[in-house]
Amino acid sequence: MEAVAQQRFGAAAAEAVEAWRSALAGWRDQAEQEQLRRVNEYFNRRIRFADDSVVWSQTDYWATPLETIGRGAGDCEDFVFAKYFSLRELGVPEARLRMTYVRAHIGGPASSVTQAHMVLSYYPSPEAVPLVLDNLITDIRPATARPDLAPVFSFNMQGVFVGGAAQATSPVDRVSRWRELLQRMRSEGYTP
Template sequence: MLVLGSAALGVWAFKDGPGAIALDFDATRLQQTMQSRYGAAGAKALSEWLAMLQAQQGKALQQQLSGINEFWNRAVVHTEDAVLWSQPDYWATPLETLGKGAGDCEDFVVGKYFSLLRLGVPLEKLRLIYVRARMGGVGSTQSIAHMVLGYYETPVAEPLVLDSMVNFLLPASQRKDLTPVFSFNAQGVYVAGAQPSSVDRITRWRDLLVRMKQEGFLP
């Protein structure tokens, strides 16, 4: 389940400053954590993720984006937090999502985001984007809260959208079913017409990073 705040509807492109980080992790510690929590099935899922990342190293960016999107969409079954975690809104770590083999839209996006950082995609080119997703086809007024990952070639470029509901990538202008609300990454929160604000305001993001570090990410 994705809970939206009261931010005004925005546009797809936002200004951002330079900077990048690379995701680092202790693979042995991750494997130990996965084995202890989720057993052989979890360890297998983790090994498949690590092998996929290794296979994607050095490939063209478009192939990496497509490969990461397809991997997570194939490896994870969509479910709701209330069913999986007995909580209304829980942001799972990549390890937890792989271990469960299930997650909601945020969990897909978190997995894709950190996978691409591991491959060396610059931080400023990636945004986790809250959207309203129209359901029921053209003309429908029904929508749901949803999250997608956006890849921005430049800070003001139209992003490519990586979506758990779609296995192929499309520019935002071709996703008429999505209405952006706001976006964020480790550098800040971005809302159209406002100055970027600190990502620390998103408590679930802070909690996610703490748990990832405990698991062996970001040593």
């Protein structure tokens, strides 16, 4: 992965990938809650938020973790994918993680101005209120403490979940950008 980062983005990107891999190795034996905190903080501090049009010259591009780290910038989806795959690599079970599309109320929960946004949801148990890992705020909070976010749907490797469903309603391969993301990750030497 470092060689790919070096080739595509330069020496600084290769060093950033090496630092990420080293950080993950150091967190492997930590408690799951600590892994969540560390991964969330790591990406929120090291990746600059920027729209896809600025970073990739496209209106909507789902970057791989290597691409996000290599560029040092990304939008909300890019933060989520980097956190998701980092936590999966640390051994956090698939069933506990979902990438969640939300409508974010800009200016607070009472605002009528909304924007599409993505966060990473962590379910300590199947019926628990999920914790929200977000690039907009550093704190990891329960979804009930985030009235500014209205969930639309979520997904992981198990499938797509609509509303608060505990079971996937359709296979994730229907999300074409997800398939493309996984193919690019494999070509970078990462096996999700």
